[in-house]
Amino acid sequence: MRGGYSRLLNISCQKCAQNTCLYQKDGPGNLIRMYIDRIIDAKVSISKKDLSCPKGHLIGVKIIYDKEKRPAFRLFSEFSIDPVEFYTTRWVSIGEARKLMTDPANREALDKMEEIFSP
Numbered sequence: 196m197r198g199g200y201s202r203l204l205n206i207s208c209q210k211c212a213q214n215t216c217l218y219q220k221d222g223p224g225n226l227i228r229m230y231i232d233r234i235i236d237a238k239v240s241i242s243k244k245d246l247s248c249p250k251g252h253l254i255g256v257k258i259i260y261d262k263e264k265r266p267a268f269r270l271f272s273e274f275s276i277d278p279v280e281f282y283t284t285r286w287v288s289i290g291e292a293r294k295l296m297t298d299p300a301n302r303e304a305l306d307k308m309e310e311i312f313s314p
C-alpha cells in the first residue's frame with residue numbers, strides 16, 4: 196500500500212442519505228472525485244456514465260482524470276462525508292473496524308478489503 200494514510204468513507208446521498216458505496220480515500224482533504232477502482236461495496240451500478248444514489252439522485256458524472264488516466268466520478272458538490280472512519284491503513288485496526296460494523300454488506304466489504312490489501 197502507498198504511504199501516508201487512507202480511510203474508508205461511507206458515501207451517502209446528500210438528498211436522501213441512502214448509502215451509495217464505500218470509498219477508500221488516500222490522504223487528507225475534501226472528496227471531489229472518486230476513482231472507480233477505489234469504490235467498494237457499491238449499492239448502485241458504477242459502470243454507467245452517471246453515478247446516482249439507490250433512489251436515483253444524481254451524485255456525480257464519470258470523467259477520465261487526465262493526470263493519471265484513471266476513470267473517476269467527478270462529484271457535483273462538496274460531498275458530505277460520514278465522519279466515521281471505519282478503517283485506517285493499519286492492519287491492526289481491522290478487528291476494531293469489524294466491531295464497529297453491524298451491517299452484513301459492510302462486513303463483506305471489509306472481507307474484500309482484506310483480500311485486496313493483504314500481502
Ligand SMILES: [Zn+2]
Nearest residue numbers: 208211248252
Ligand atoms: Zn438520494
